[in-house]
Amino acid sequence: MSTAPTTVATDRPIPIAVASLPGIAPRLLLSDRRVEDLADYRRSGGYQPLENPDRLLGEVDESGLRGRGGAGFPLGIKLRSVREHGLRAGEAVIVANGEEGEPASVKDRWLMRHRPHLVLDGLRLAAAVVGARRGHVYVSDADAAAAIEAALLDAAEILGDLELSVLVVEAGYVSGEETAAIRAINGGPAKPSDKPPRPFEQGVAGMPTLVSNVETLAHIPHIARNGAASFRSRGTTSSPGTFLATVTGAGKPPVLYEIPHGLPFADLLAVHGVASDDVRGVLMGGYFGGLLSRDVLTGTLDHDSIRSLGGGLGCGAISLLTDQCPVAVAASVMRYFDRENAGQCGSCFNGTAAMAAVLDALRDGIAGADDLARLERWSVVLRGRGACATLDAATNVAATVLSRFPDAVADHRSGRCTTCDEAPYRTLRPFAVEIGARL
Ligand SMILES: Cc1cc2nc3c(=O)[nH]c(=O)nc-3n(C[C@H](O)[C@H](O)[C@H](O)COP(=O)(O)O)c2cc1C
Numbered sequence: 001m002s003t004a005p006t007t008v009a010t011d012r013p014i015p016i017a018v019a020s021l022p023g024i025a026p027r028l029l030l031s032d033r034r035v036e037d038l039a040d041y042r043r044s045g046g047y048q049p050l051e052n053p054d055r056l057l058g059e060v061d062e063s064g065l066r067g068r069g070g071a072g073f074p075l076g077i078k079l080r081s082v083r084e085h086g087l088r089a090g091e092a093v094i095v096a097n098g099e100e101g102e103p104a105s106v107k108d109r110w111l112m113r114h115r116p117h118l119v120l121d122g123l124r125l126a127a128a129v130v131g132a133r134r135g136h137v138y139v140s141d142a143d144a145a146a147a148i149e150a151a152l153l154d155a156a157e158i159l160g161d162l163e164l165s166v167l168v169v170e171a172g173y174v175s176g177e178e179t180a181a182i183r184a185i186n187g188g189p190a191k192p193s194d195k196p197p198r199p200f201e202q203g204v205a206g207m208p209t210l211v212s213n214v215e216t217l218a219h220i221p222h223i224a225r226n227g228a229a230s231f232r233s234r235g236t237t238s239s240p241g242t243f244l245a246t247v248t249g250a251g252k253p254p255v256l257y258e259i260p261h262g263l264p265f266a267d268l269l270a271v272h273g274v275a276s277d278d279v280r281g282v283l284m285g286g287y288f289g290g291l292l293s294r295d296v297l298t299g300t301l302d303h304d305s306i307r308s309l310g311g312g313l314g315c316g317a318i319s320l321l322t323d324q325c326p327v328a329v330a331a332s333v334m335r336y337f338d339r340e341n342a343g344q345c346g347s348c349f350n351g352t353a354a355m356a357a358v359l360d361a362l363r364d365g366i367a368g369a370d371d372l373a374r375l376e377r378w379s380v381v382l383r384g385r386g387a388c389a390t391l392d393a394a395t396n397v398a399a400t401v402l403s404r405f406p407d408a409v410a411d412h413r414s415g416r417c418t419t420c421d422e423a424p425y426r427t428l429r430p431f432a433v434e435i436g437a438r439l
């Protein structure tokens, strides 16, 4: 591996607008479209030597940093588990999960293409905390992979003995699930496997493995440099810090925002230039979180508030429904799950296909009362089944369209949806951010 810094020339910027909130200095986003190279990153204080990994672990605990890949699990707890299991096993491994299977999200690809050194710095620091000497960056975007590869060459001297490699897999909704990532790195298909064992017990090469989303890792250098209190100076007590949000829909081009947790949803709409009266609902947290009604207008963008509304912040993808019918959106998302599930668990592939058939029938005005009763029952009994949480995502969509949009459901039962009459909604990947990749 070359140790002489070279110029990163392989990256293509992502052609969407990025913005932080007025008056709030971004921690992750860059204000222009440039791709940050090693010199830029070091000038901004990156890659500082880590004197004391234990102290950093304490700061991460105190910072309250929660995973940005979907579940919002506290990073400090994960780091401790992997470190303890790694000590017993004699080795730990680290995986930066940049697969970004959610079609309406672009944040991870943006980070890897624009700030590959920030991601690698976070990876380096997390590896030091858990005692990993090996790591993998797991991606499906070829341009992101090229940016990371180039950054790895440039930072070889700084990364020292840490052995890092990049694995590119075919994009897919389930490919980013943590056990799918491990299976792929171990040479298998990028499909989920049964848990236990969980990755922190047995992951890559059977070793305790930390799987962290690339945005989660990218927050660590700020904590290492400025401490937990600085990290907590934005956000709420239980959702500290800022997060990246891909905002789509409302007839506007997508924008990637860096948002402090706790921002009123109405403030985001104002910044995005969307009238609250126009918002019919939101597909929140990616396809995983299901649909929220206009109640979201009174909420704030943090885990507690969105959970109290019956949704999840997930990976920060926020899709605004204005001219779209929620029933038709739910039908398209369910069809997506029907196509994208890994086809390994009967409850998932049969259950998702059955829910998709009922939602199609509802959208087309031919679903009966029995069909809806079945859909409602499935949305409860199928929860928690299957090797991974894809079926939970599908049941979220079914449950939320039924419970949050009773009027739209009733319109479709009686075959009188004016939205669908005027503009039928059929799409393979609702609100997907198509940025193109050099594949
Ligand atoms: C079906 C499914 C797909 C997932 N896809 C991704 C993904 O693309 N990227 C990601 O970081 N996490 C994804 N996750 C979550 C991972 O399993 C894992 O929780 C995450 O990478 C952990 O990182 P974090 O703690 O930093 O959030 C997915 C989970 C499920 C159930």
Ligand code: SF4
Pocket: 174, 191, 192, 193, 340, 341, 342, 343, 344, 345, 346, 348, 349, 385, 386, 387, 388, 389, 390, 391
């Ligand atoms: S639950 Fe569904 S997506 Fe997950 S492994 Fe089983 S079949 Fe695949």
